[in-house]
Amino acid sequence: MVALTKAINSNREDPDRKRANARKRFPVWRWVILLIAGVYFLLPLWAALRFAGIRAFGTVFVQPGFWPAIWLSTRLAIMTTLITLALMVPTAVYVHLRVPAMRRLLESITILPIVIPPVVLAVGVLQVSPGSLKATPWLLGLVYVVLAMPFAYRAIDAGLRALDLKTLTEASSSLGAGWSTTLWRVLLPNLRTALLSSTVLIVALVLGEFTIASLDLYVTFPVWIVQFDQLNANMSVAASIFALVLTWLFLMLIVTFGTRQSRRTGGGAVTLFTVARAETKGN
Amino acid sequence: MNALVAAAKKEGQLNVITLPSNWANYGTIMADFTKTYGIHITDANPEGSSQDELNAIAQLKGQSRAPDVVDVGGAFAATGATDGDFAPYQVQTWSDIPAAAKESTGLYYADYGGYVAIGYDPSKVKTPPTSFKSLLNPIYKNQVAIDGNPTQTGSAFAAVYAAALANGGSFANIAPGVSYFKQLHSVGNFVPVEGTPATVQSGQTPILIWWDYLLNSEVKSVVKDFKIVIPTDAQYAGYYYQAISKTAPDPAAARLWEEFLYSAEGQNLFLEGSTRPIELSSLVSAGTVNKPAYDALPAVPGASTTLQLPTTAQQTAAGTVLSQQWPSVTS
Amino acid sequence: MTQTEEVETTLGPVTGPRVARARSAGRSMAKLVGVVPFAVYVALGLIIPMIVVAIDAFRNPNTGAFTFTNVNIATHGVYATGIRESLILSVLASVIPGIFGALIAYAIFTAKRGAFLRQVVITASGVFANFGGVPLAFLFIASFGSSALVTGWLNDLGFNIYNAGFSLYTLSGVTLVYMYFQIPLMVLVILPALEGLRPAWREAAENLGARTWQYWRYVGGPVLMPSFLGCVLLLFGSALSAYATAEALTAGTIPLTSIQIASFLNGNVIAGQQNVGKALGLGMVVIIAIVMVFYVLLQRRAAKWLR
Numbered sequence: 001m002v003a004l005t006k007a008i009n010s011n012r013e014d015p016d017r018k019r020a021n022a023r024k025r026f027p028v029w030r031w032v033i034l035l036i037a038g039v040y041f042l043l044p045l046w047a048a049l050r051f052a053g054i055r056a057f058g059t060v061f062v063q064p065g066f067w068p069a070i071w072l073s074t075r076l077a078i079m080t081t082l083i084t085l086a087l088m089v090p091t092a093v094y095v096h097l098r099v100p101a102m103r104r105l106l107e108s109i110t111i112l113p114i115v116i117p118p119v120v121l122a123v124g125v126l127q128v129s130p131g132s133l134k135a136t137p138w139l140l141g142l143v144y145v146v147l148a149m150p151f152a153y154r155a156i157d158a159g160l161r162a163l164d165l166k167t168l169t170e171a172s173s174s175l176g177a178g179w180s181t182t183l184w185r186v187l188l189p190n191l192r193t194a195l196l197s198s199t200v201l202i203v204a205l206v207l208g209e210f211t212i213a214s215l216d217l218y219v220t221f222p223v224w225i226v227q228f229d230q231l232n233a234n235m236s237v238a239a240s241i242f243a244l245v246l247t248w249l250f251l252m253l254i255v256t257f258g259t260r261q262s263r264r265t266g267g268g269a270v271t272l273f274t275v276a277r278a279e280t281k282g283n
Numbered sequence: 284m285n286a287l288v289a290a291a292k293k294e295g296q297l298n299v300i301t302l303p304s305n306w307a308n309y310g311t312i313m314a315d316f317t318k319t320y321g322i323h324i325t326d327a328n329p330e331g332s333s334q335d336e337l338n339a340i341a342q343l344k345g346q347s348r349a350p351d352v353v354d355v356g357g358a359f360a361a362t363g364a365t366d367g368d369f370a371p372y373q374v375q376t377w378s379d380i381p382a383a384a385k386e387s388t389g390l391y392y393a394d395y396g397g398y399v400a401i402g403y404d405p406s407k408v409k410t411p412p413t414s415f416k417s418l419l420n421p422i423y424k425n426q427v428a429i430d431g432n433p434t435q436t437g438s439a440f441a442a443v444y445a446a447a448l449a450n451g452g453s454f455a456n457i458a459p460g461v462s463y464f465k466q467l468h469s470v471g472n473f474v475p476v477e478g479t480p481a482t483v484q485s486g487q488t489p490i491l492i493w494w495d496y497l498l499n500s501e502v503k504s505v506v507k508d509f510k511i512v513i514p515t516d517a518q519y520a521g522y523y524y525q526a527i528s529k530t531a532p533d534p535a536a537a538r539l540w541e542e543f544l545y546s547a548e549g550q551n552l553f554l555e556g557s558t559r560p561i562e563l564s565s566l567v568s569a570g571t572v573n574k575p576a577y578d579a580l581p582a583v584p585g586a587s588t589t590l591q592l593p594t595t596a597q598q599t600a601a602g603t604v605l606s607q608q609w610p611s612v613t614s
Numbered sequence: 615m616t617q618t619e620e621v622e623t624t625l626g627p628v629t630g631p632r633v634a635r636a637r638s639a640g641r642s643m644a645k646l647v648g649v650v651p652f653a654v655y656v657a658l659g660l661i662i663p664m665i666v667v668a669i670d671a672f673r674n675p676n677t678g679a680f681t682f683t684n685v686n687i688a689t690h691g692v693y694a695t696g697i698r699e700s701l702i703l704s705v706l707a708s709v710i711p712g713i714f715g716a717l718i719a720y721a722i723f724t725a726k727r728g729a730f731l732r733q734v735v736i737t738a739s740g741v742f743a744n745f746g747g748v749p750l751a752f753l754f755i756a757s758f759g760s761s762a763l764v765t766g767w768l769n770d771l772g773f774n775i776y777n778a779g780f781s782l783y784t785l786s787g788v789t790l791v792y793m794y795f796q797i798p799l800m801v802l803v804i805l806p807a808l809e810g811l812r813p814a815w816r817e818a819a820e821n822l823g824a825r826t827w828q829y830w831r832y833v834g835g836p837v838l839m840p841s842f843l844g845c846v847l848l849l850f851g852s853a854l855s856a857y858a859t860a861e862a863l864t865a866g867t868i869p870l871t872s873i874q875i876a877s878f879l880n881g882n883v884i885a886g887q888q889n890v891g892k893a894l895g896l897g898m899v900v901i902i903a904i905v906m907v908f909y910v911l912l913q914r915r916a917a918k919w920l921r
Contacts, residue, residue: 030721037718041742041794044753047763051485051756087652094648102649107844108906109656115851115902116664117872119879120895123888124663126342135346146659154803154848158841162810194806200740201802208744211858215880217300217327217339217348227329236481240749244741251737332882358885365676365886425760425776432866432873435881439865474760475783475867481752487759602884606877607692613783613867 045244048237056238069224070246072137076220077206079141081199084148089195092156093187096165103157110153113146118211121146126216137218144206151201159194163187200251207247221246284375287542288320290535297324297536300339300350301331305500307395307523308556315552316543322536333359333437340368344530351537353526356437358602360391360524361595369526372538374545379565381590384522394544395558396522399438399445400495400581402502402511407489414516415449415463418490424471428478428488430497434606436477437521442492443605444593445519454593457601461608468612475613480505494521495581496557515584522561522592547571554580664899671893675886684893693894696869697901700854703785703870707792708849714793715800715849716842722801723808736805739798746795747858754791754863758782785868788860795856796849803848807841839916847909851902871898 304310333355343349371389384393447460857872878891
């Protein structure tokens, strides 16, 4: 014990350690990484922009079919996000709590949609879907839920792993909360980052998915962009970059709205005390 | 004919598929059809492929969204016929369509076509290429592209076929075409990307081998002074085919559409899209051809007057050989 | 669960062993009730379509008769090469962006005042993760192509990358381009896992005198490794099934399974051979099943090594 204290004290006095601590407050490596990433992602965009010219952007909004396509994609995005989260969050929580042995199986199943090329999945789905469903665009939404599963599950699973799920739920039920209250008022607030990540992924997926929508012959936003593409080379590049920017604005809206609604639980450990307080405070 | 028009107008709607508006002048053709008959046209999946069209017929059967008519490559027309997807129909000008370009009972029939051509941007390409052989000149380093994967894209497939014809091959033997591109790659001229109007415009692929009519309608519109030549060592013509779906939701409108396409007016509209409409020779002899558009077509060096097209069997065999050998081009 | 068990022991076993076994079997079945909605959805939306495709892989497209021809074609010649090349590409395009993505996620996660930075990076990642195909290929052709922007700059600096053997149109070039959507994907899926790294642990480790690498070896690594491996697996699957970008970049000169499937299922050249495409699709599922086995083994090893 004495030796340990001596060791700790001597470490504290160590000038190298002081310097290292100081460096930690100003980590250079973080900015290096972000700089490299920034260059890698923005340079090709700039090269393409240089080619397209700024003028090309103005014409995109006024093209026929633009607004209906955006509206369709928006509805599909909302539908897919709601269904995916409603399906995956309870399932993931349930599996983590009650049947942890099934986690591997769940992981394996949820990776299938991402491995199967969209063409193959589309062909299969269109072959088995009933005609009445095929006649509406909602079939697309349902298929998108399948496509979103891998991402949603990974993000939610990672978020759940970061929690002490058993303690939270036991504390909650010991305070008298039922299953749904626990889920809604205890777990969901703690899964904020995971839910946000998932939502961002799902919305971006729906706003970017082209293959299945075009095979199902519906004009979603990405399908419309490709159709608009054809008219002009400058336009096609401008249209793609425009799609990027629009999707990004959409996502910023979601994220800002989501973060403002949130109460940060911070990076600190969630104690029973905090949970109890939230419960009694009435959220 | 009048009864057909009346029935079609009653249906009021036509579903077409995979028709880009700047391909063979389809934008104007569809607009003119709607203006003349008041029938609304829905064009689904304009960037789709021939296989997509056959898939749509099968998968959307019985729905009002299903395609009424299709415009597909030769091999797909044959497959669709075998699968029983099409309804036979003979347009009024049936006899003006050459025998080699139609299925005898009227299941499918060629509508327009063009030649594999070399397009180049004179501002970046100082010495005009004239043939496949000339493209092997090292001054064209990193400049030559085709428009995609020949096992997937009909025009790229045709480019390799044409290269085969230029190098001692034939409709039955596409292998010399593959070796030609392998050679083109080893001298450093071949850029293995999917060539598009954008890649030509940005200077990445100043020389593009594509259908002459697409080089005209899609590249010439964005690249100043773009030149199009049909290679002197190979004249490969490719045609697309019309067919009416057996389960078309708007059968009368579908048939009226075909009558429109094969009328002098429709065929001339195809001509204005820089394609060679299938009834071209009849139009010329009848004097109904649009002369300025006709004269604007790129000259075909030493063309024979009879239409020569590979048979379905030859195309299938060539496709298989190509699938196996194409990756060897860059290895 | 705990309560039921407690009741059992206080009251004593109610009846004999046979009923207890049946009851426990009933209980295990009852345990699965929570996954039923998910199972139904997966069955309808994924399993059944895939079974249909799998059956077609063994059928002759014209006669409907059972045949091995499709599978035979799909596993030989250029298609076998395609599988090999696809696997190589997928490994490269999952591990490398996996590491970069994790680093970037960590960089933005630990930024103390970085709420806005986090928001921008998260949303940008969402956008870029789904960006691909012809537009992405064009972006890179315009910057790194043989007569493009960056190539030109490097040329002016006296360094000709194409003479040095680099080419955008090879497997390494395609990997470079794939990273454009793989890295953001990694950032998004690993970010929630980083929440599991409590700063308190870092401080505690430092107070005990641990250096950075020791922290990672004994604390950070073990906590993150399962999630990290899971995310790399996701990237692997994503790279395996991507095709539009590679197609636009290489025009089929590199045999890749996803491109070959597209040639069969929605191309303009090869007609009537869709079932070979479906056989290839089935092949991809088989591949990922095999990869999953390795993944599970790897997870177990990693857990042992990091204990």
